Amino acid sequence: MSRLVMKFGGTSVADLERIRRVGRLVAAEVEAGKKVAVVVSAMAGKTNELVAWTDGAGAAAQGLDPSDDEYDTVVASGEQVTAGLLAMTLRNMGLRARSWMGWQIPIVTDDAHGRARIEDIPPEKLGAALDGGEVAVIAGFQGVTPGGRITTLGRGGSDTTAVAIAAAVKAECCDIYTDVDGVYTTDPRIEAKARRLAKISYEEMLEMASLGAKVLHTRSVEMAMAHNVPVRVLSSFVEPGEAPGQGTIVCDEEEIVEKRIVSGVAYSRDEAKISLFGLPDHPGVSSEIFGRLADANVNVDMIVQSHARTEGAANMEFTVGKRDAARAVDIVRAAQKEIGFQDVAVDEDVAKVSVIGVGMRSHTGVAKTMFKALADKGVNIQVISTSEIKISVLIDAAYTELAVRALHAAYGLDAL
Amino acid sequence: MSRLVMKFGGTSVADLERIRRVGRLVAAEVEAGKKVAVVVSAMAGKTNELVAWTDGAGAAAQGLDPSDDEYDTVVASGEQVTAGLLAMTLRNMGLRARSWMGWQIPIVTDDAHGRARIEDIPPEKLGAALDGGEVAVIAGFQGVTPGGRITTLGRGGSDTTAVAIAAAVKAECCDIYTDVDGVYTTDPRIEAKARRLAKISYEEMLEMASLGAKVLHTRSVEMAMAHNVPVRVLSSFVEPGEAPGQGTIVCDEEEIVEKRIVSGVAYSRDEAKISLFGLPDHPGVSSEIFGRLADANVNVDMIVQSHARTEGAANMEFTVGKRDAARAVDIVRAAQKEIGFQDVAVDEDVAKVSVIGVGMRSHTGVAKTMFKALADKGVNIQVISTSEIKISVLIDAAYTELAVRALHAAYGLDAL
Numbered sequence: 133m134s135r136l137v138m139k140f141g142g143t144s145v146a147d148l149e150r151i152r153r154v155g156r157l158v159a160a161e162v163e164a165g166k167k168v169a170v171v172v173s174a175m176a177g178k179t180n181e182l183v184a185w186t187d188g189a190g191a192a193a194q195g196l197d198p199s200d201d202e203y204d205t206v207v208a209s210g211e212q213v214t215a216g217l218l219a220m221t222l223r224n225m226g227l228r229a230r231s232w233m234g235w236q237i238p239i240v241t242d243d244a245h246g247r248a249r250i251e252d253i254p255p256e257k258l259g260a261a262l263d264g265g266e267v268a269v270i271a272g273f274q275g276v277t278p279g280g281r282i283t284t285l286g287r288g289g290s291d292t293t294a295v296a297i298a299a300a301v302k303a304e305c306c307d308i309y310t311d312v313d314g315v316y317t318t319d320p321r322i323e324a325k326a327r328r329l330a331k332i333s334y335e336e337m338l339e340m341a342s343l344g345a346k347v348l349h350t351r352s353v354e355m356a357m358a359h360n361v362p363v364r365v366l367s368s369f370v371e372p373g374e375a376p377g378q379g380t381i382v383c384d385e386e387e388i389v390e391k392r393i394v395s396g397v398a399y400s401r402d403e404a405k406i407s408l409f410g411l412p413d414h415p416g417v418s419s420e421i422f423g424r425l426a427d428a429n430v431n432v433d434m435i436v437q438s439h440a441r442t443e444g445a446a447n448m449e450f451t452v453g454k455r456d457a458a459r460a461v462d463i464v465r466a467a468q469k470e471i472g473f474q475d476v477a478v479d480e481d482v483a484k485v486s487v488i489g490v491g492m493r494s495h496t497g498v499a500k501t502m503f504k505a506l507a508d509k510g511v512n513i514q515v516i517s518t519s520e521i522k523i524s525v526l527i528d529a530a531y532t533e534l535a536v537r538a539l540h541a542a543y544g545l546d547a548l
Numbered sequence: 549m550s551r552l553v554m555k556f557g558g559t560s561v562a563d564l565e566r567i568r569r570v571g572r573l574v575a576a577e578v579e580a581g582k583k584v585a586v587v588v589s590a591m592a593g594k595t596n597e598l599v600a601w602t603d604g605a606g607a608a609a610q611g612l613d614p615s616d617d618e619y620d621t622v623v624a625s626g627e628q629v630t631a632g633l634l635a636m637t638l639r640n641m642g643l644r645a646r647s648w649m650g651w652q653i654p655i656v657t658d659d660a661h662g663r664a665r666i667e668d669i670p671p672e673k674l675g676a677a678l679d680g681g682e683v684a685v686i687a688g689f690q691g692v693t694p695g696g697r698i699t700t701l702g703r704g705g706s707d708t709t710a711v712a713i714a715a716a717v718k719a720e721c722c723d724i725y726t727d728v729d730g731v732y733t734t735d736p737r738i739e740a741k742a743r744r745l746a747k748i749s750y751e752e753m754l755e756m757a758s759l760g761a762k763v764l765h766t767r768s769v770e771m772a773m774a775h776n777v778p779v780r781v782l783s784s785f786v787e788p789g790e791a792p793g794q795g796t797i798v799c800d801e802e803e804i805v806e807k808r809i810v811s812g813v814a815y816s817r818d819e820a821k822i823s824l825f826g827l828p829d830h831p832g833v834s835s836e837i838f839g840r841l842a843d844a845n846v847n848v849d850m851i852v853q854s855h856a857r858t859e860g861a862a863n864m865e866f867t868v869g870k871r872d873a874a875r876a877v878d879i880v881r882a883a884q885k886e887i888g889f890q891d892v893a894v895d896e897d898v899a900k901v902s903v904i905g906v907g908m909r910s911h912t913g914v915a916k917t918m919f920k921a922l923a924d925k926g927v928n929i930q931v932i933s934t935s936e937i938k939i940s941v942l943i944d945a946a947y948t949e950l951a952v953r954a955l956h957a958a959y960g961l962d963a964l
Contacts, residue, residue, distance in 0.1 A: 148604040182629065188564040189636040202639070205647050206632035209625040213598065216622035220605040223618070231621050235651065236696055280652055 134304040135262055136166040139272065139294035142176035143311055144368040145214050148221075154368065155221040157309070158267060162227060167262040169301060171272045171294040172218055174210025182207045204245045204274075204284045208234070211271035211290070219269040229267040232258065234274035235282065239293065241275035247286035248275055250293075250355075253300035262301065270297060288349020295352045299359035306361050307379070308348060309368035314380035315340065315347055317545040318397040322533050325546040329395060330378065333385040336395050339488045339522045353382065360384055385490050393491035393498060394543035397536050400484045401529055403433070404457035405514065408448045408464065410474030413439070420471045421448065424463050430456045434484070434517040434526055448473075449515055451526060454480055482514065483532040486524040487539055499523050505542035511535050550720040551678055552582040555688065555710035558592035559727055560784040561630050564637075570784065571637040573725070574683060578643060583678040585717060587688045587710040588634055590626025598623045620661045620690075620700045624650070627687035627706070635685040645683040648674065650690035651698065655709065657691035663702035664691055666709075666771075669716035678717065686713060704765020711768045715775035722777050723795075724764060725784035730796035731756065731763055733961040734813040738952050741962040745811060746794065749801040752811050755904045755938045769798065776800055801906050809907035809914060810959040813952050816900045817945055819849070820873035821930065824864045824880065826890030829855070836887045837864065840879050846872045850900070850933040850942055864889075865931055867942060870896055898930065899948040902940040903955055915939050921958035927951050 138161065140154050154170075161168050173179075186203045215231035222229035234241075237258055241248035261268050272290025275283045285292050291308060298306035314328040315337065332340070334357035341350045347365055356363045366379035385391070411417050418437070425432055435450040452460045461478050464471060492498045502523055506513060511534065515526035527535055540546055554577065556570050570586075577584050590598075602619045631647035638645035650657075653674055657664035677684050688706025691699045701708050707724060714722035730744040731753065748756070750773035757766045763781055772779045782795035801807075827833050834853070841848055851866040868876045877894050880887060908914045918939055922929060927950065931942035943951055956962055 148601065151605065185564065185629070185633055186636060189567065189633045189640070200636070200639075202632040202635045202647055204632075205635075205649075206629050209628045209632075212625045212628070213601070213622050216618040216620075216625075217601055217605045219618045219621075220602060220616070223616075224605070231618055233621075233698075282649075 133165050133167050135169070135301050136161055137169045137171065137294050137298040137301070137303045137306040139171040139290060139306065139308045140173065140368055141290060141310055142173040142179070144309055145172055145174075145218065146176040148217070150368075151214070151218055151221050153370075154218060154309075155225050157368065157370075158222060159225055159227060162267065167265075169258065169262060169268040169270060169297055169303070170218065171270045171290055171297060172211060172214040173272050173290040175214055178210040178213070179207060182210055201243075201245050201281050201283075204248075205282045208271070208274040208282045208284055211273050215269045215271040219267075222267055222269070227267055228265055229269055230261070231269045231271065233271050235276035235280070237270070239275040239296070240278060241283045241285070243277045243279070243281065243283065245281075245283055248277075248283035250275060250285070250296045253296055255300045255302075258297070259301050288351055291349045291352035292355060295355045295359070295361055295363060298361045299355070303361070305364055305381075306356065307364045307366055308352075309366050310347060311367065311369060312347060312365070313367035313377050314365050315382070315396070317395065318536055318540050319399070322399075322536050323397075323540050325540065327545065329380050331381045331383060331388045332395055333388055333490050334382060335385065335521055336488050336490055337382045339486070339519070340396055340398050348382070356382065357384075362387075388490075391491045392489055393495045394487045394489035394545065395491075396488050397539045397543070397545070398486045398488060399532055399536055401532065402454050403451045403482050403484050403526065404454045404460075405449055405451050405479040405482045405526060406457065406460055406464070407477045407479070408471070408473040409476070411446045411448055412472045413444045413446045417446075417471065418448075420467070421464060422450075424467055425452075425460055428459065428463055430460050430463065434515045434524065436515045445474075451482070451484070451515065481529045482526050483529040483535075484524050484526050485532065485535045485539065486522055487543060488522045489543075490521050492521050492523075501542055502539060505538045506535055509534055509538045511538070549581050549583050551585070551717050552577055553585045553587065553710050553714040553717070553719045553722040555587040555706060555722065555724045556589065556784055557706060557726055558589040558595070560725055561588055561634065562592040564633070566784075567630070567634055567637050569786075570634060570725075571641050573784065573786075574638060575641055575643060578683065583681075585674065585678060585684040585686060585713055585719070586634065587686045587706055587713060588627060588630040589688050589706040591630055594626040594629070595623060598626055617659075617661050617697050617699075620664075621698045624687070624690040624698045624700055627689050631685045631687040635683075638683055638685070643683055644681055645685055646677070647685045647687065649687050651692035651696070653686070655691040655712070656694060657699045657701070659693045659695070659697065659699065661697075661699055664693075664699035666691060666701070666712045669712055671716045671718075674713070675717050704767050707765045707768035708771055711771045711775070711777055711779060714777045715771070719777070721780055721797075722772065723780045723782055724768075725782050726763060727783065727785060728763060728781070729783035729793050730781050731798070731812070733811065734952055734956050735815070738815075738949050739813075739956050741956065743961065745796050747797045747799060747804050748811055749804055749906050750798060751801065751937055752904050752906055753798045755902070755935070756812055756814055764798070772798065773800075778803075804906075807907045808905055809911045810903045810905035810961065811907075812904050813955045813959070813961070814902045814904060815948055815952055817948065818870050819867045819898050819900050819942065820870045820876075821865055821867050821895040821898045821942060822873065822876055822880070823893045823895070824887070824889040825892070827862045827864055828888045829860045829862045833862075833887065834864075836883070837880060838866075840883055841868075841876060844875065844879055846876050846879065850931045850940065852931045861890075867898070867900070867931065897945045898942050899945040899951075900940050900942050901948065901951045901955065902938055903959060904938045905959075906937050908937050908939075917958055918955060921954045922951055925950055925954045927954070
């Protein structure tokens with residue numbers, strides 16, 4: 133019998149009725165002969181309540197690191213509750229089940245509280261429970277240090293727990309249940325012709341995740357890729373008796389027979405463009421600027437440098453996350469003399485639109501198709517950046533939907 | 549430096565403002581040179597919320613034992629939250645502190661989930677933390693089995709945790725902070741002349757606790773007596789800067805120099821009297837009745853048997869808790885033929901009033917004083933029961949306050 137990991141997020145376990153629905157999905161897999169480990173998040177809203185209390189206890193207010201060991205002790209209690217409730221629910225459905233906290237397995241992490249990294253998951257105890265026919269209900273998001281303190285894994289932590297457990301017990305698949313039924317060629321709210329992908333490669337999913345498609349967190353995809361764990365994205369919002377559908381399988385590129393040139397079109401409105409004018413045109417200017425931003429933990433994404441008409445002067449444009457924009461401007465302004473620019477401007481009215489596909493590696497003309505499709509619709513490109521399997525452009529935010537639809541059609545995704 | 553255990557219940561940590569107040573009380577003891585371990589309950593209302601969820605998850609509804617291992621996993625999360633929040637609060641006040649869950653110390657219990665008994669608390673880790681100048685904030689009410697499952701200790705569990713910790717680390721005292729400022733000679737809501745006792749013996753406190761004075765739970769007093777841990781009852785509801793007062797010290801009888809004959813007057817309205825009429829007057833009748841009630845876990849308190857005027861027939865009166873009354877009547881009715889009584893009646897309109905004092909052991913005439921005081925006020929005594937340090941009478945509930953006040957005066961407690 134093969135082992136399966138199922139993961140349910142906060143909205144899927146938001147109340148007792150939904151927990152019972154999760155119980156039925158688990159029971160169906162057990163009946164199908166699977167040995168099941170289930171990873172659960174805290175009930176929707178509970179983590180926020182706990183975090184607010186820790187803020188009130190003064191961590192944030194007093195300038196202490198809110199992500200300390202006590203923060204983790206408080207916040208990890210949310211997943212403990214869900215795990216116990218789901219185990220009870222499964223027992224009441226006639227299944228054998230028990231809950232597992234991070235410290236009971238144990239899920240050993242480093243001691244970077246609030247954003248801990250999983251270091252080891254000894255598979256013996258969990259494997260024995262699964263082989264004994266018991267459903268293992270695992271509290272997601274949490275681990276334990278070698279010294280015995282509770283840790284939490286930070287954003288997307290429960291996805292990471294699920295993939296790590298799947299790797300540890302050598303599960304055939306890690307099913308991530310969420311509020312969508314798979315990964316789409318683009319956001320269906322923008323393009324009704326968006327199609328669910330049957331399969332997508334880890335690398336494509338990584339680009340999708342980091343570009344704003346919020347289905348899976350980047351860290352969990354990285355871990356799945358590192359351990360070659362197939363991940364399936366499925367919807368937990370199915371009616372009783374209804375199957376959750378096929379979802380989308382995230383897997384190694386080699387296992388995708390029909391490779392598409394472009395698998396999806398992603399977008400992000402969470403960008404701000406900062407422009408520096410009249411920079412001195414000599415070596416070291418870039419390191420003056422981006423060194424300071426890196427020191428302040430401001431993440432810079434796209435960068436383009438252009439020569440101004442004035443002899444010996446250049447302009448520089450780069451993008452940062454919207455929430456970092458004001459801080460980034462302050463940082464460069466404070467160093468205006470050292471950097472030597474004449475003026476700075478910030479534009480938050482921009483969006484980044486990207487096409488992603490492993491097929492780009494072996495095909496030419498992908499960029500040309502993109503630029504032509506955008507030009508045909510009169511969309512002006514402000515900045516361009518590329519990776520091996522991705523081309524991103526920064527455009528006026530007002531054109532976001534138009535650009536997404538045009539690219540979806542241009543790469544033949546409408547007819548997929 | 550001496551070690552001190554402080555314990556705060558749910559109402560004392562009901563919100564962040566109250567947790568900060570607790571923090572100030574802890575800080576005052578640290579400043580006074582004490583090595584402090586603090587035991588906390590869940591925030592008021594939280595345990596009920598968690599228990600309601602476990603009921604909803606089907607444990608109660610499906611006839612399963614609600615006190616199973618998953619119930620404990622869910623419910624124990626409440627104390628985890630408070631312990632983390634208080635540790636954060638203390639750190640923000642400039643103290644060194646950390647939280648300890650039952651499994652981290654560990655507080656080893658048996659596996660009677662929902663009502664576990666503490667079996668062992670290795671003092672090494674906790675003692676080292678205290679000696680290192682760190683306040684230990686301990687989640688009350690919870691423990692861990694040798695197999696690593698979370699347990700809870702049942703009613704009064706956090707008091708029991710506090711006393712057990714005090715015994716384990718050989719604390720000079722276990723301070724139980726509550727919503728009253730000590731143990732009184734009687735309920736001040738009934739008798740305004742009630743006085744706070746400076747000291748009371750374990751045995752007297754046990755009788756007080758089991759007779760309805762809700763200050764300390766019986767189990768914690770039993771444990772304090774077994775390990776000879778002095779327990780102090782104090783109020784946590786003091787204003788900033790104000791000292792919590794002296795409270796009442798519960799200690800060994802030997803340490804009480806001036807022994808009173810009667811230390812307190814207690815009462816309970818939680819009684820029901822069941823009367824069986826026309827019983828056959830032969831051996832074995834009592835065991836017929838009380839054997840059946842014991843088998844059904846009905847706790848019988850006072851018992852009196854009297855001969856009826858009819859030759860060879862007797863009447864029997866006994867008391868049970870009000871919530872067991874209907875069940876007790878059903879049980880005896882179902883066995884009417886075997887027991888052989890003619891009629892049964894139940895009276896819920898009764899109260900038990902008791903006088904308690906270790907001085908009774910060496911003084912005579914205590915009962916006489918009681919009966920005369922009640923007779924003088926026209927209070928009819930229905931049933932009497934006594935122990936070495938206690939005399940209880942069952943009376944018409946309407947006379948409860950009158951009887952309490954009369955006895956308080958009769959034993960000189962008004963003028964204490």
